[in-house]
Amino acid sequence: MQVNLKIWRQSGPDSPGAFHNYEVPNASPDMSFLELMDVLNEDLQTKGEEPIAFDHDCREGICGSCAMMINGRAHGPETGTTTCQLHMRKFADGAHITVEPWRAGAFPVIRDLCVDRSAFDRIIESGGYITAPTGTAPDANLILVPKEVADSAMDAAACIGCGACVAACPNSAAQLFTAAKLSHLNLLPQGQPERYKRTVSMVNEMERWFGSCTNHGECSAACPKEISLDFIAMMNRDYVKAQFKQRRFASQT
Amino acid sequence: MTKTHQEISTANQKEGADAAESLAHYTGAPVPPPARTDGPWLIVFWRSDIAKKWLMALSGLALIGFVIAHMIGNLKLFIGKADINEYAEWLRTLGHPVLPDQVVLWIMRVGLLAAVVVHISAAASLTITNRKARPVRYQSRRDYAAANFASRTMRWTGIIVLLFIIYHLLDLTWGVGNSSWRSGEVYDNIITSFQRWPVAIFYIIANMALAFHIFHGFSSMFASLGWSNPRLSVLRKNGAIGIAAIILIGNVSMPLLVVTGVYP
Numbered sequence: 039m040q041v042n043l044k045i046w047r048q049s050g051p052d053s054p055g056a057f058h059n060y061e062v063p064n065a066s067p068d069m070s071f072l073e074l075m076d077v078l079n080e081d082l083q084t085k086g087e088e089p090i091a092f093d094h095d096c097r098e099g100i101c102g103s104c105a106m107m108i109n110g111r112a113h114g115p116e117t118g119t120t121t122c123q124l125h126m127r128k129f130a131d132g133a134h135i136t137v138e139p140w141r142a143g144a145f146p147v148i149r150d151l152c153v154d155r156s157a158f159d160r161i162i163e164s165g166g167y168i169t170a171p172t173g174t175a176p177d178a179n180l181i182l183v184p185k186e187v188a189d190s191a192m193d194a195a196a197c198i199g200c201g202a203c204v205a206a207c208p209n210s211a212a213q214l215f216t217a218a219k220l221s222h223l224n225l226l227p228q229g230q231p232e233r234y235k236r237t238v239s240m241v242n243e244m245e246r247w248f249g250s251c252t253n254h255g256e257c258s259a260a261c262p263k264e265i266s267l268d269f270i271a272m273m274n275r276d277y278v279k280a281q282f283k284q285r286r287f288a289s290q291t
Numbered sequence: 292m293t294k295t296h297q298e299i300s301t302a303n304q305k306e307g308a309d310a311a312e313s314l315a316h317y318t319g320a321p322v323p324p325p326a327r328t329d330g331p332w333l334i335v336f337w338r339s340d341i342a343k344k345w346l347m348a349l350s351g352l353a354l355i356g357f358v359i360a361h362m363i364g365n366l367k368l369f370i371g372k373a374d375i376n377e378y379a380e381w382l383r384t385l386g387h388p389v390l391p392d393q394v395v396l397w398i399m400r401v402g403l404l405a406a407v408v409v410h411i412s413a414a415a416s417l418t419i420t421n422r423k424a425r426p427v428r429y430q431s432r433r434d435y436a437a438a439n440f441a442s443r444t445m446r447w448t449g450i451i452v453l454l455f456i457i458y459h460l461l462d463l464t465w466g467v468g469n470s471s472w473r474s475g476e477v478y479d480n481i482i483t484s485f486q487r488w489p490v491a492i493f494y495i496i497a498n499m500a501l502a503f504h505i506f507h508g509f510s511s512m513f514a515s516l517g518w519s520n521p522r523l524s525v526l527r528k529n530g531a532i533g534i535a536a537i538i539l540i541g542n543v544s545m546p547l548l549v550v551t552g553v554y555p
């Protein structure tokens with residue numbers, strides 16, 4: 039199959055960028071989108087041109103490195119899919135595809151399609167962990183966790199930190215990321231002692247960098263792990279509760 | 292955390308640096324100042340976007356309550372002149388004989404004004420925050436997957452509603468621009484106002500905007516207040532459609548039927 043690409047090129051963080059047009063005449067429908075980029079880059083290198091810089095690592099949808107706005111959607115037209123798991127068979131022969139980096143003040147473009155997502159690391163550093171050493175895995179059923187709760191903690195923990203939520207959000211809000219990172223700890227017994235402290239500090243850090251939520255739902259629709267908006271509601275409730283809570287009397291709940 | 296807000300980012304780098312040089316010296320996104328957590332707690336609370344959104348949702352809920360109560364009262368227009376005038380008189384004397392006349396009415400007015408002020412200042416402040424969060428916009432067309440017309444026009448429908456509230460008070464509370472307006476003659480004032488077709492059209496458009504605003508606002512409110520629960524989400528989805536439809540039909544019926552001469 040043949041595809042026409044319009045890709046954002048930018049040589050450095052402070053350089054102005056622009057769209058460039060490329061044609062890939064010999065794409066296979068079985069290729070992933072990143073493999074299409076590899077074919078294009080090989081072609082560019084053969085011609086002596088700079089290859090297009092883009093982030094990627096695992097190529098199996100679990101690391102969260104790949105990040106591209108494809109035809110106006112984060113990670114392209116497929117739902118619940120990362121760019122590396124998006125296949126060319128989802129596009130028509132002769133398709134015109136526009137590729138742009140994530141856009142957010144907190145995610146500056148470093149080069150071409152690579153953006154700096156370290157603002158996410160700042161949020162994690164501010165509380166996305168459990169301070170006490172938790173030791174080795176305890177015996178099963180020593181700490182009882184309702185099955186439904188364990189399942190939703192797992193759902194939240196599925197976040198791979200790719201930044202699609204921020205990229206897709208009309209407000210550049212990072213609520214879905216932060217809520218997922220809070221919930222996978224705040225739902226489980228081990229997360230309770232620091233629940234409110236964690237919520238306040240991670241939310242405060244998030245709000246330094248990102249916009250605020252207006253409940254469009256674009257984040258969840260773009261999320262390759264389809265993380266639910268309900269986690270955002272949980273974060274909102276915990277944050278406001280934390281302002282009123284007598285934390286000296288807060289026990290395990 | 293290693294970076295502080297004093298740290299220089301490439302955004303402030305010396306002029307004339309080429310791409311390779313600025314890439315080599317890249318130190319990260321411009322670091323915003325840390326959250327300010329000093330001062331009285333209400334001010335600290337207001338500084339947080341999530342808390343602001345919570346206050347916005349509470350004030351919005353109060354306003355929805357008002358809009359519904361106001362509509363039910365006004366629909367007495369269709370029962371008859373004596374009924375709606377009696378209702379207006381009841382509002383003025385609410386609380387009688389415990390409190391002097393108009394005291395309860397003024398408490399409600401002050402409460403509504405406070406709700407409008409909180410709601411709009413939160414909306415304005417969050418809109419500025421959100422604009423700043425994406426200084427360079429997308430250069431290609433976005434393709435939205437979930438955002439709908441109502442959610443994307445909240446600022447516009449909100450502004451239309453605000454302008455409408457101002458005009459509505461001038462028109463029916465103070466009688467500005469209506470030469471036949473007389474204090475206390477609620478029925479006649481409404482009819483003579485709505486018989487002017489530009490006024491009726493403005494009322495109809497503004498209430499359509501209000502219905503869209505409430506359609507998204509009602510369901511957004513659940514998330515902002517942290518009410519997420521499978522049972523509530525049924526109420527959330529159907530309630531948004533139901534409330535928006537009721538408000539649309541109820542409020543539009545009055546100017547529409549009067550201007551077309553169907554009523555009275």
Ligand code: HEM
Pocket residue numbers: 251252253254344345347348349350351352354355356358407410411414442445446448449450452453456504505507508509510511512513515
């Ligand atoms: C007077 C002018 C008004 C302006 C400028 C305004 C503006 C806004 C904006 C920008 C939002 C946030 C949008 C979002 O969450 O996506 C909002 C939310 C909302 N508005 Fe308004 N609005 C106004 C009047 C009203 C009125 C009269 C009502 C009620 C009848 C109302 C009820 C709501 C509700 C319930 C929300 C959702 C709150 C939340 O989830 O945080 N608004 N408004």
Ligand code: FES
Pocket residue numbers: 093094095096097098099100101102103104120121122123
């Ligand atoms: S490359 Fe790892 S998720 Fe796509």
